[in-house]
Amino acid sequence: MTQPDDSTPDAPPSAAARAATGLELGAQASSEVAACDPALAGQECASAAVSESELSESELERDLAALLFVSSEPLSKGRLASLVGGASEKRIAEALARLQQRLASACLPWELREIAGGWQIFTTPDVAETVALLGKSKKDEKLSGAGLETLAIVAYRQPVTKGEIEAIRGVQVGPILRTLVDRGLVKVGGRSDDPGQPLLYVTTRKFLDTFALASLDDLPRDGELLRD
Numbered sequence: 001m002t003q004p005d006d007s008t009p010d011a012p013p014s015a016a017a018r019a020a021t022g023l024e025l026g027a028q029a030s031s032e033v034a035a036c037d038p039a040l041a042g043q044e045c046a047s048a049a050v051s052e053s054e055l056s057e058s059e060l061e062r063d064l065a066a067l068l069f070v071s072s073e074p075l076s077k078g079r080l081a082s083l084v085g086g087a088s089e090k091r092i093a094e095a096l097a098r099l100q101q102r103l104a105s106a107c108l109p110w111e112l113r114e115i116a117g118g119w120q121i122f123t124t125p126d127v128a129e130t131v132a133l134l135g136k137s138k139k140d141e142k143l144s145g146a147g148l149e150t151l152a153i154v155a156y157r158q159p160v161t162k163g164e165i166e167a168i169r170g171v172q173v174g175p176i177l178r179t180l181v182d183r184g185l186v187k188v189g190g191r192s193d194d195p196g197q198p199l200l201y202v203t204t205r206k207f208l209d210t211f212a213l214a215s216l217d218d219l220p221r222d223g224e225l226l227r228d
Contacts, residue, residue: 031183057098060092061095061102062093063084064080064099065121067084068119068120068121073116073118073209074114075118075119075120077092077220080096096112109123110122111124113122113212115213116208116215117205117208149204150169150173150177151180151185153165154202155203155207155216158189158203160201161194162177162201165201183204184206186201186202187202189201201214
């Protein structure tokens with residue numbers, strides 16, 4: 001395509017160009033007014049901040065549902081509040097409760113659960129076998145019995161040293177601990193005050209997520225473990 005030379009008369013501005021020019025002029029005028037009247041500028045800023053946080057109940061629920069659906073990890077109420085424009089955590093909690101009830105009564109295979117210090121949308125247990133078909137080709141390697149025993153000791157006795165675990169199990173646990181750390185279920189949580197300052201091991205957020213626990217308080221207790 002040839003370019004017009006300088007002698008070509010200017011074409012009349014398009015509607016889009018006129019609109020863009022109008023927006024630029026409007027923004028410039030608003031800036032000038034604010035500069036002349038600081039009180040007005042503050043008023044405009046306050047109005048904008050209010051509009052960001054004053055979502056309707058249905059809008060807030062929709063936004064939370066979208067965030068929880070796409071997130072690969074649980075989201076805390078504080079994190080959700082920051083993502084939806086500064087809504088209070090009280091409003092977030094109320095909206096989560098409504099959303100949880102809505103999903104429960106919708107006859108859909110999804111549920112909202114509190115887990116690992118946050119909230120996440122899961123498929124319901126009744127479709128577990130169907131969902132499992134999707135991942136048959138890439139099964140997770142299961143923990144051995146020794147691995148589960150070591151993980152249980154860390155979970156119930158944390159923070160705990162390698163020596164304390166070995167005293168309970170009666171065998172060396174170095175390789176097993178490394179495996180648990182590599183899989184993200186256990187991490188180093190500091191050092192003991194004992195001679196030599198051995199490493200202390202604790203469970204991770206992934207541990208809570210893997211075993212569907214909201215917190216360590218949800219671990220089964222002696223009375224529950226002994227039930228038939």
